[in-house]
Amino acid sequence: xxxxxLPLLLSVFAVNVLGxxxxxxxxxxxxxxxxxxxxxxxxxxxxLNSISLSPSLSKVAQTHVNDLNENYKLDEKCNAHSWSRxxxxxxxxxxxxxxxxxxxxxxxxxxxxYNSKGYEIVSWGFPELSALTALKEWQKSxxxxxxxxxxGVWEQARWQAIGIGLRGNYAAVWFxxxxxxxxxxxxxD
Numbered sequence: 028x029x030x031x032x033l034p035l036l037l038s039v040f041a042v043n044v045l046g047x048x049x050x051x052x053x054x055x056x057x058x059x060x061x062x063x064x065x066x067x068x069x070x071x072x073x074x075l076n077s078i079s080l081s082p083s084l085s086k087v088a089q090t091h092v093n094d095l096n097e098n099y100k101l102d103e104k105c106n107a108h109s110w111s112r113x114x115x116x117x118x119x120x121x122x123x124x125x126x127x128x129x130x131x132x133x134x135x136x137x138x139x140x141y142n143s144k145g146y147e148i149v150s151w152g153f154p155e156l157s158a159l160t161a162l163k164e165w166q167k168s169x170x171x172x173x174x175x176x177x178x179g180v181w182e183q184a185r186w187q188a189i190g191i192g193l194r195g196n197y198a199a200v201w202f203x204x205x206x207x208x209x210x211x212x213x214x215x216d
Contacts, residue, residue, distance in 0.1 A: 053086050053089065081189060082190075084188050085192065087134050107197070119131065141203060188202070
């Protein structure tokens with residue numbers, strides 16, 4: 028009897044546990060779609076390949092943008108790569124010395140079915156951020172532009188997935204070296 032019940036319990040446990048981080052229907056709004064297209068055009072100008080849109084990394088990007096818009100307060104210590112205590116994630120204070128970088132890099136593993144680290148760039152604008160403004164800010168930044176065009180410390184990185192979030196005052200783009208095995212991403216109506 029136990030030999031019949033144990034596999035059933037394990038399968039129920041697996042469904043419940045594995046189902047918690049499923050990537051639900053993620054879609055890109057018009058501004059996010061524009062940002063993706065602008066980044067791919069910029070990469071093409073530099074002779075680089077396009078990067079596949081990732082539902083998993085887009086879930087992380089959109090979750091972070093929502094958290095930033097709702098909870099982030101400019102802090103001398105914690106920059107915009109930080110995550111608040113007000114969500115279903117591990118909070119962290121990301122400092123300029125990058126000592127807590129793992130907290131940010133591990134968000135795709137924590138929030139989505141993406142078994143690799145992710146690398147984020149964030150932009151802020153007021154009263155509302157546009158896709159073009161975000162891209163121009165990143166292009167001027169010696170810390171962010173290298174991720175976009177695989178230069179400097181990111182020269183050897185081969186981005187296989189990209190996630191986009193752009194809402195309100197913030198944009199976040201996540202890069203990953205692992206191909207996303209989740210379904211194709213949709214565009215919002």
